[in-house]
Amino acid sequence: MITEFQGKGVMITGGAGGIGRALSARLLALGARVAVLDVPGALERAVEGASRHACDVADAADAARAVAEAAAALGRVHVLVNNAGVILRSLPTAEIPLDAWDWVMGINFRGVVNVTHAALPLIRAHGEAGHVVNIGSISGFIIADDRNTAAYAASKFAVTAYTEALAKDLRGGPVGVSLIAPAAVATEIYPTSAGLRPGGMSGTVDATPADTSTGLPPEAVADAVIGAMASPRFLTLTHPVTRDWIAERTRRLLAGEAV
Incomplete structure (x- = not known):
C-alpha cells in the first residue's frame, strides 16, 4: 500500500486525457513525480510538470522503450497505472471484423500486459512499497444490453482476469495490485477512440456514440x-449501483441463465 506520494515515481498510460490527466494532476499536487505515456498526438495535453513519452502500448517493443525512457526521467518507479484504452461500438458480436477485435484487444488488454511486463521489474527492483493499478470497467464484469460493445467488454473481462491473477502472484509482498472498475465517466473516450482508429480498419462504428457527459467526473475516479493504493482492497467500484449489477449477473449465472 502507498499512503504518501511525495517523491514517488508514477507512470500513467493514457495519461494525457480523461482519467489519466486528472490522476496526473492529483498526484503532482501530492508531490509525486509523474511520467505520462500516451500517443504522440495527445501528449501536448498532458498536465504541466509531468514528463511526456510517446508510446504505443499495443506494441511490446515500443512499450518497453517508452517504459525505459520514462523510468530514466523518474529515477525510481513506484507506481504503474494502466489507463490507456479505446472503445468501439460496432456490429453484432459475430459480425465484428477481425481487425476490429485485434485493435481493441491490442490496446485495452495486451497494452496492460506489455507495459506491466516492462515496468513491474523496475517497481520491484528497489524493494520499497509499490503498486500496479489497472483501470478496468464494469464492462469487465457484465455485458450491457443496450449497446454493441462486445470487443470492449471482452478486453475488459481479460483485464479483470489478468489483474486478479497478478494480485494473487504478488500478495504478501511490497507491491500491491488494484483493479478500478468504473461505469460511465465524463471523458472524451468516444471521439478519442474514433481519432485513433486505423484508417484501414473495417467500418464497424455506430455514428452516434454513447453520451458520457453525465458520467462521473474523471477527478472522482482519480481520487x-x-x-485504492492506500487500501488492501483489490477491487474498487466507483459507482455504488454497480454492486447490484454484479450481484444480479452472478444470480443469473448461478441459475444457468444467459446474461
Whole structure:
C-alpha cells in the first residue's frame, strides 16, 4: 500500500486525457513525480510538470522503450497505472471484423500486459512499497444490453482476469495490485477512440456514440485510484449501483441463465 506520494515515481498510460490527466494532476499536487505515456498526438495535453513519452502500448517493443525512457526521467518507479484504452461500438458480436477485435484487444488488454511486463521489474527492483493499478470497467464484469460493445467488454473481462491473477502472484509482498472498475465517466473516450482508429480498419462504428457527459467526473475516479493504493482492497467500484449489477449477473449465472 502507498499512503504518501511525495517523491514517488508514477507512470500513467493514457495519461494525457480523461482519467489519466486528472490522476496526473492529483498526484503532482501530492508531490509525486509523474511520467505520462500516451500517443504522440495527445501528449501536448498532458498536465504541466509531468514528463511526456510517446508510446504505443499495443506494441511490446515500443512499450518497453517508452517504459525505459520514462523510468530514466523518474529515477525510481513506484507506481504503474494502466489507463490507456479505446472503445468501439460496432456490429453484432459475430459480425465484428477481425481487425476490429485485434485493435481493441491490442490496446485495452495486451497494452496492460506489455507495459506491466516492462515496468513491474523496475517497481520491484528497489524493494520499497509499490503498486500496479489497472483501470478496468464494469464492462469487465457484465455485458450491457443496450449497446454493441462486445470487443470492449471482452478486453475488459481479460483485464479483470489478468489483474486478479497478478494480485494473487504478488500478495504478501511490497507491491500491491488494484483493479478500478468504473461505469460511465465524463471523458472524451468516444471521439478519442474514433481519432485513433486505423484508417484501414473495417467500418464497424455506430455514428452516434454513447453520451458520457453525465458520467462521473474523471477527478472522482482519480481520487478512487489514490484511495485504492492506500487500501488492501483489490477491487474498487466507483459507482455504488454497480454492486447490484454484479450481484444480479452472478444470480443469473448461478441459475444457468444467459446474461
